[in-house]
Amino acid sequence: MTPTRWTTPVGVALVTAVVGFALVGPLEMLGLTLTRLPWTAVAAVLLLAVVVLVLGWPVRRWNRGHRDRPLDPLRAARTAVLGQASALAGAALLGWYLGQVVHLLPDVAYPLPRQSVVALLVAAGAAALLLVAGLVVERWCRLPDDEDEDPPAGAASSR
Known part of the structure; x- marks a missing residue:
């Protein structure tokens, strides 16, 4: 498994x-509005970040x-995959919430949009x-370099 580069979560968030x-x-023009973000959504994401860190410890x-x-070794590999998935899910959620914040910014002077913006920023x-916890756990799951190990047969030397 290759480690997640910083560009991947940034790209997902964008x-x-x-x-x-x-x-x-367009959803608002059709008369549909996104429901208010419940505090349990924020709590669930925070709980997930804590669980990822606890499993990686x-x-x-x-x-x-x-x-x-x-x-x-299978547990360690699954933990690394969980870290990577958490980082990408955190990036996707971060982008989703920030996209809505940018949409609501022109109306932030009114009380209801202001409350939504605050809730979305907290989320x-x-x-x-969650993004940071996933990247940290993924980093924790890297195997240390084996310095005293001979290169595999047929491998090119670094000279």
Whole structure:
């Protein structure tokens, strides 16, 4: 598995922000409005970020030399995939919420849009925390470099 480059979450966030911004206007013109963002959505995203960090912690400890218990390689691989998926989901949510914020900014002087903007910014902050937690856990799951290991047979030398 290749580590997530910083450009991938940024690209996902930008694309979903554009999609979010582009969809809100036509939906409002059709008479449909997005429902108010419940606080449970923010709580769920924050809980997910904490769960990702908790699941990644044993892998981090094992990589740092605390090997009092064996680490199942499949668990470590699944944790790395969970970190990557969490980072991408956090980026998508971040873009979605920020796209809606940009759409609502012209009306922020009115109370209802202002409340929605505040709720969306809080949700965007929670999504950013999920993004960071996913990237951190993915980094924790990297295997340390084996410096004293010989290169595999047939591998090109670096001379």
